[in-house]
Amino acid sequence: xxxxxxxxxxxxxxxxxxxxxxxxxxxxxxxxxxxxxxxxxxxxxxxxxxxxxxxxxxxxxxxxxxxxxxxxxxxxxxxxxxxxxxxxxxxxxxxxxxxxxxxxxxxxxxxxxxxxxxxxxxxx
Amino acid sequence: xxxxxxxxxxxxxxxxxxxxxxxxxxxxxxxxxxxxxxxxxxxxxxxxxxxxxxxxxxxxxxxxxxxxxxxxxxxxxxxxxxxxxxxxxxxxxxxxxxxxxxxxxxxxxxxxxxxxxxxxxxxxxxxxxxxxxxxxxxxxxxxxxxxxxxxxxxxxxxxxxxxxxxxxxxxxxxxxxxxxxxxxxxxxxxxxxxxxxxxxxxxxxxxxxxxxxxxxxxxxxxxxxxxxxxxxxxxxxxxxxxxxxxxxxxxxxxxxxxxxxxxxxxxxxxxxxxxxxxxxxxxxxxxxxxxxxxxxxxxxxxxxxxxxxxxxxxxxxxxxxxxxxxxxxxxxxxxxxxxxxxxxxxxxxxxxxxxxxxxxxxxxxxxxxxxxxxxxxxxxxxxxxxxxxxxxxxxxxxxxxxxxxxxxxxxxxxxxxxxxxxxxxxxxxxxxxxxxxxxxxxxxxxxxxxxxxxxxxxxxxxxxxxxxxxxxxxxxxxxxxxxxxxxxxxxxxxxxxxxxxxxxxxxxxxxxxxxxxxxxxxxxxxxxxxxxxxxxxxxxxxxxxxxxxxxxxxxxxxxxxxxxxxxxxxxxxxxxxxxxxxxxxxxxxxxxxxxxxxxxxxxxxxxxxxxxxxxxxxxxxxxxxxxxxxxxxxxxxxxxxxxxxxxxxxxxxxxxxxxxxxxxxxxxxxxxxxxxxxxxxxxxxxxxxxxxxxxxxxxxxxxxxxxxxxxxxxxxxxxxxxxxxxxxxxxxxxxxxxxxxxxxxxxxxxxxxxxxxxxxxxxxxxxxxxxxxxxxxxxxxxxxxxxxxxxxxxxxxxxxxxxxxxxxxxxxxxxxxxxxxxxxxxxxxxx
Numbered sequence: 001x002x003x004x005x006x007x008x009x010x011x012x013x014x015x016x017x018x019x020x021x022x023x024x025x026x027x028x029x030x031x032x033x034x035x036x037x038x039x040x041x042x043x044x045x046x047x048x049x050x051x052x053x054x055x056x057x058x059x060x061x062x063x064x065x066x067x068x069x070x071x072x073x074x075x076x077x078x079x080x081x082x083x084x085x086x087x088x089x090x091x092x093x094x095x096x097x098x099x100x101x102x103x104x105x106x107x108x109x110x111x112x113x114x115x116x117x118x119x120x121x122x123x124x
Numbered sequence: 125x126x127x128x129x130x131x132x133x134x135x136x137x138x139x140x141x142x143x144x145x146x147x148x149x150x151x152x153x154x155x156x157x158x159x160x161x162x163x164x165x166x167x168x169x170x171x172x173x174x175x176x177x178x179x180x181x182x183x184x185x186x187x188x189x190x191x192x193x194x195x196x197x198x199x200x201x202x203x204x205x206x207x208x209x210x211x212x213x214x215x216x217x218x219x220x221x222x223x224x225x226x227x228x229x230x231x232x233x234x235x236x237x238x239x240x241x242x243x244x245x246x247x248x249x250x251x252x253x254x255x256x257x258x259x260x261x262x263x264x265x266x267x268x269x270x271x272x273x274x275x276x277x278x279x280x281x282x283x284x285x286x287x288x289x290x291x292x293x294x295x296x297x298x299x300x301x302x303x304x305x306x307x308x309x310x311x312x313x314x315x316x317x318x319x320x321x322x323x324x325x326x327x328x329x330x331x332x333x334x335x336x337x338x339x340x341x342x343x344x345x346x347x348x349x350x351x352x353x354x355x356x357x358x359x360x361x362x363x364x365x366x367x368x369x370x371x372x373x374x375x376x377x378x379x380x381x382x383x384x385x386x387x388x389x390x391x392x393x394x395x396x397x398x399x400x401x402x403x404x405x406x407x408x409x410x411x412x413x414x415x416x417x418x419x420x421x422x423x424x425x426x427x428x429x430x431x432x433x434x435x436x437x438x439x440x441x442x443x444x445x446x447x448x449x450x451x452x453x454x455x456x457x458x459x460x461x462x463x464x465x466x467x468x469x470x471x472x473x474x475x476x477x478x479x480x481x482x483x484x485x486x487x488x489x490x491x492x493x494x495x496x497x498x499x500x501x502x503x504x505x506x507x508x509x510x511x512x513x514x515x516x517x518x519x520x521x522x523x524x525x526x527x528x529x530x531x532x533x534x535x536x537x538x539x540x541x542x543x544x545x546x547x548x549x550x551x552x553x554x555x556x557x558x559x560x561x562x563x564x565x566x567x568x569x570x571x572x573x574x575x576x577x578x579x580x581x582x583x584x585x586x587x588x589x590x591x592x593x594x595x596x597x598x599x600x601x602x603x604x605x606x607x608x609x610x611x612x613x614x615x616x617x618x619x620x621x622x623x624x625x626x627x628x629x630x631x632x633x634x635x636x637x638x639x640x641x642x643x644x645x646x647x648x649x650x651x652x653x654x655x656x657x658x659x660x661x662x663x664x665x666x667x668x669x670x671x672x673x674x675x676x677x678x679x680x681x682x683x684x685x686x687x688x689x690x691x692x693x694x695x696x697x698x699x700x701x702x703x704x705x706x707x708x709x710x711x712x713x714x715x716x717x718x719x720x721x722x723x724x725x726x727x728x729x730x731x732x733x734x735x736x737x738x739x740x741x742x743x744x745x746x747x748x749x750x751x752x753x754x755x756x757x758x759x760x761x762x763x764x765x766x767x768x769x770x771x772x773x774x775x776x777x778x779x780x781x782x783x784x785x786x787x788x789x790x791x792x793x794x795x796x797x798x799x800x801x802x803x804x805x806x807x808x809x810x811x812x813x814x815x816x817x818x819x820x821x822x823x824x825x826x827x828x829x830x831x832x833x834x835x836x837x838x839x840x841x842x843x844x845x846x847x848x849x850x851x852x853x854x855x856x857x858x859x860x861x862x863x864x865x866x867x868x869x870x871x872x873x874x875x876x877x878x879x880x881x882x883x884x885x886x887x888x889x890x891x892x893x894x895x896x897x898x899x900x901x902x903x904x905x906x907x908x909x910x911x912x913x914x915x916x917x918x919x920x921x922x923x924x925x926x927x928x929x930x931x932x933x934x935x936x937x938x939x940x941x942x943x944x945x946x947x948x949x950x951x952x953x954x955x
Contacts (some may be wrong), residue, residue: 034846043758064870064926066874066878067875096870096871100927103930103931104923
């Protein structure tokens with residue numbers, strides 16, 4: 001059985017991968033994002049988005065998102081807003097991530113239905 | 125009459141002084157003295173006067189006899205001579221010393237007779253004096269000779285003791301210790317030191333001293349100008365009698381003698397070889413001993429000293445040969461033991477580890493193996509401190525390129541010998557060792573290291589090959605085991621677990637499988653092929669395929685086993701494999717199973733305790749001795765029943781009888797009733813087998829249908845929430861809860877458990893969170909309870925609470941001893 005202290009860093013590749021969509025640094029999240037892995041995933045994302053001019057976070061493959069995941073997204077959105085850089089959360093039309101974020105009353109202008117559309121919005 | 129019968133001539137002899145008694149008295153061959161009872165000389169003969177040089181007139185009437193004696197003899201005269209004479213009237217052979225007129229002394233023997241008058245009063249003493257000069261000097265000589273003999277005896281005894289000690293001294297160090305202790309008892313030397321020749325390093329090494337504070341106690345090159353080195357070169361005994369001699373020949377010695385207050389020094393080479401041929405001897409060392417007084421050594425002593433040098437030399441020679449022999453034996457033993465030790469480990473990494481741990485610290489203070497395997501290579505070090513990595517890398521490159529050992533040399537900054545490890549003409553890697561600078565036997569040492577590297581190379585190559593085969597077997601096994609076990613079906617959940625043998629054994633032949641035979645019939649299998657390694661893994665693959673092929677809607681477990689028995693006729697390696705095979709009718713909730721020599725499955729129905737399924741048992745596949753009449757048994761299953769199939773690795777432990785193993789398994793499985801299904805099999809293996817699992821462990825757990833009520837107990841660990849969600853999701857699906865409701869309940873439940881972990885237990889890993897889920901008519905009810913002390917939400921969890929309230933229709937917090945959150949949500953799109 002896996003034993004792990006929450007302070008250990010674990011590889012996050014199974015939950016998070018990155019790509020570029022035009023100018024936007026794109027973060028693809030996958031699987032269940034919760035208390036157990038949100039911190040590690042957060043670190044991986046922040047490392048890629050700190051200097052980005054635009055960020056897309058693709059949550060369409062997320063099967064579960066809890067408040068720890070919400071906190072993480074809130075942090076990233078806040079940071080980009082502060083730098084005046086655009087960010088979109090791609091949540092599809094339904095699904096666990098969209099539900100959680102809507103329950104938390106995230107601003108509607110942050111949501112996008114699909115990735116290409118969102119990339120166009122952020123395009124130069 | 126002469127007894128010989130010859131003529132009697134005594135009558136004819138007339139002695140010339142017969143007629144002159146006066147002359148006889150005066151010139152008798154002894155002195156005569158007549159004295160008064162008080163000792164006053166009244167008459168003395170010429171002989172006495174001649175011996176003593178006195179005039180007659182000086183003595184007669186003027187001196188008493190005792191006045192002529194030395195002071196010591198005067199006392200003796202008063203205490204012995206005079207009383208004896210008075211009592212016995214005569215004394216004999218009293219030894220006295222007479223002081224002559226010139227003050228010299230004449231040793232004499234004295235007989236005296238006391239004549240008494242008619243009334244018995246002493247009248248006169250007549251004394252006869254014999255010159256004992258010759259006799260006394262003879263006696264002195266005798267005494268001296270006896271003293272000499274005694275001293276010589278003592279020396280011989282000491283020497284004998286030393287020879288005995290030397291014979292018993294097996295090592296050079298012990299010989300040196302015995303030799304250095306000799307000069308004090310044998311020659312009354314004040315201190316002694318011994319230096320031994322180190323031919324390899326061309327040095328004289330100071331090894332022992334009775335008083336290391338004196339002398340120049342340093343190693344020196346054999347070519348040194350110092351006295352010890354000089355004597356070692358000459359190979360002959362040197363006695364430096366005094367400081368002047370030392371100053372003339374050996375200035376360094378003179379300085380040392382002055383500093384340590386020595387007057388005489390003996391430098392004795394310890395030699396072996398023919399004593400008579402100075403050129404043929406080998407000097408193995410030098411014994412130096414010294415005296416605080418100037419000391420003349422007698423010829424006898426010098427002979428004994430030379431003898432000591434030869435005896436010590438021979439003993440050293442013998443000890444060196446013995447040392448070499450023992451070292452060779454030790455090395456041979458070390459090599460044999462190392463080969464054995466390496467054989468005990470099969471894996472490459474472990475074998476490498478074993479190798480460096482054998483080498484350091486036994487023969488080296490640091491050892492490292494580098495192997496060119498895999499992309500990163502393999503490195504194992506032992507001992508320390510580690511050597512300079514850059515220098516080491518250079519030397520490793522050198523040894524690898526040349527395929528030759530590179531030996532450490534004196535003054536080498538790295539100090540490591542690097543040996544290529546080769547097998548079948550290929551350099552597999554290197555072994556680097558840093559050894560204490562060895563004093564002797566450099567060639568032997570090198571041969572030994574090369575031998576060690578040869579053996580290690582072969583052993584590591586074998587391990588590498590083993591590793592290769594193992595990797596193939598493992599990937600084969602993994603590919604077979606990882607194949608699609610059906611999931612995402614609300615009617616059942618299958619959880620599997622495989623754990624390879626812990627002690628680096630080859631892959632085993634354990635396997636599990638689960639597949640749908642028809643849309644409503646699920647087959648589950650666990651089996652165990654005899655043997656290990658690649659062959660077992662491939663046999664396992666064949667059996668697994670055979671079972672999938674033989675499983676049909678009509679066959680059933682007993683017919684399937686018969687089919688496998690036939691299969692064994694053609695695949696010999698499958699013979700004696702054990703299998704448990706079960707089919708579950710997902711519509712009728714019925715289990716049919718059969719056991720071919722395998723451990724009984726364990727079934728836990730929703731009500732009651734878990735029980736082993738002991739029916740439908742028959743022998744292993746293709747067995748010739750066992751009962752092969754295959755039967756099957758039916759059991760109906762309640763929703764939520766859990767069935768466990770497993771291999772013997774789960775319960776067999778050396779320290780536990782197997783029936784006890786069954787007991788423990790039953791108890792543990794029953795206790796885990798409340799544990800999330802996900803991770804259950806791994807948890808079981810962890811609890812039952814622990815770390816020291818020698819054998820492979822293979823588990824398959826099947827949960828049938830959805831329990832009416834889901835009850836789980838979780839450790840307060842965020843990872844557990846993931847496992848719980850998996851069960852809860854399956855349970856909700858099993859009860860046809862719609863997707864929106866399902867997502868909301870999952871989120872609320874996760875948040876409530878996260879709250880309990882973060883705020884109830886503040887991440888205390890021993891905390892337990894109880895979760896239950898029930899369906900009441902048109903609603904889902906979730907209850908999350910902890911026994912921690914809740915401190916109120918921080919900012920971060922505030923959002924969690926909001927989410928719970930948003931997700932659920934009713935939320936009730938009950939804070940008593942711990943916190944219980946009860947949440948309800950209506951099924952359908954109520955929220």
